[in-house]
Amino acid sequence: MEDLKEKVFLITGASSGIGAGIAIYLSKKTTAKLALVGRQEKNLKRISLYCEKSSGLTPLAIIADITEDSDAERVVNEAVEHFGKIDVLINNAGVIGMGGIKNSEMEIYDKVMNTNMRSVYHxxxxxxxxxxxxxxxxxxxxxxxxxxxxxxxxxxxxxxxALEHFTKCVALELAPDGVRVNSISPGFVNSNLLKDIGLSADQLEIFVKNVVGNMPLKKAVENGEIAALIAFLASDSAKSITGSNYVIDGGSMLR
Ligand SMILES: NC(=O)c1ccc[n+]([C@@H]2O[C@H](COP(=O)([O-])OP(=O)(O)OC[C@H]3O[C@@H](n4cnc5c(N)ncnc54)[C@H](OP(=O)(O)O)[C@@H]3O)[C@@H](O)[C@H]2O)c1
Incomplete structure (x- = not known):
């Protein structure tokens, strides 16, 4: 991880769950510089402070809604103004919306696609x-x-x-420029994402038990495991890897 020490990471969705886990891992294992993005100021400041205590380096905390075009512009501008460069962009922020073709509203489609795909594109x-x-x-x-x-x-x-196809197309486009583009596909991670699936606390507990019980390795994926994969993919050890999707799912895809 020696080669990550001067790198600047821009991480969206760093105020919670997987993104917070990535920021914490990098601050514990490297002296990378972190620009952390989220909407909830209190949570983002808490993660930022935690990182600062680990590495002695103060992350740049950017409160922003990445679905707003002006906020997305501010995110990139502030990161570059503050650190002078960006080495690694982690497009992690995401939301879930429930329902199938028979029972979901277009508002759900718009919110999910705007956050998980349009803002990543932008x-x-x-x-x-x-x-x-x-x-x-x-x-x-x-x-x-x-x-x-x-x-x-x-x-x-x-x-x-769409995000996985986007990853491959952009990997191909940016390969001549020396920019690598990859994706990670986690299986179940016990995070705040679940608060939007419309279950009570009791129902959620049963849901989590069932999901984990159906995973061949019988354990939820941990944030630190995803963060370790991020550190590898961002490093020179992965210098020939682009356009790949890494599954980390406790064997769920085997079923
Ligand atoms: N949990 C899982 O089982 C699982 C599995 C596979 C993939 N994933 C993916 O992992 C990523 C992170 O999810 P998570 O599980 O860590 O969920 P989480 O705990 O709910 O975290 C989601 C993060 O995204 C941020 N975010 C959402 N909308 C945003 C917006 N419009 N602008 C800025 N930030 C926004 C949230 O910020 P605020 O809270 O500050 O608003 C939060 O930091 C998502 O892309 C998700 O699809 C999750």
Whole structure:
């Protein structure tokens, strides 16, 4: 991880769950510089402080709604103004919306696609000139739902399928510029994402038990495991890897 020490990581969705886990891991294991993005100021500041205590380096905390075009522009501008460059863009922020074709509202489709796909497209577009300068890397957080059909969350599933194809197309486009683009598809991670699936606390507990029980390795994926994969993909050890999707799912895709 020696080669990550001077790198600047821009991480969306760093105020909670997987994104917070990535920021914490990098601050514990490296001296990378972190630009952390989220909407909830209190949570983002808490994660930022935690990182600062670990590495002694103060992250740049950017409160922003990445679905707002002006906020996305501010995110990239503030990161570049503050650190002078961007080496690694982690498109992690995401939301879930429930329902299938018979029972979901278009508002759900718009919210999920705007967050999980449109904002990724926009942020990547804005960051690309800076990533070309550093010959940097992009890592998109997808989900196994992007390649495995299921009926509970149609808009979410297709947003992740689109994200994986986006990853491959942009990897091909930016390869001549020396920018690598990959995605990670986690299986179940016990995070705040679940608060939007419309279950009571009791129902949620049963849901989690069932999901984990059906995973061949019988354990939820941990944030630190995803963060370790991020660190590898961002490093020179992965210098020939682009356009790939890494599944980390406790064997769920085997079923
Ligand atoms: N949990 C799982 O089982 C699982 C599995 C596979 C893939 N994933 C993917 O992993 C990623 C992170 O999810 P998570 O499980 O860590 O969920 P989470 O705990 O709910 O975190 C989601 C993060 O995204 C941020 N976010 C959402 N909408 C945003 C917006 N419009 N602007 C800025 N930030 C926004 C949230 O920020 P605020 O809270 O500050 O608003 C939060 O930091 C998502 O892309 C998700 O699809 C999750």
């Amino acid at each position: 942020l990547t577009k804005l960051a690309t000139p800076h990533l070309i300068e550093t010959k940097g890397a992009i890592i998109n957080i997808s989900c196994i739902a992007g390649s495995r059909p299921s009926t509970m969350a149609l808009a979410y599933n297709i947003s992740k399928a």
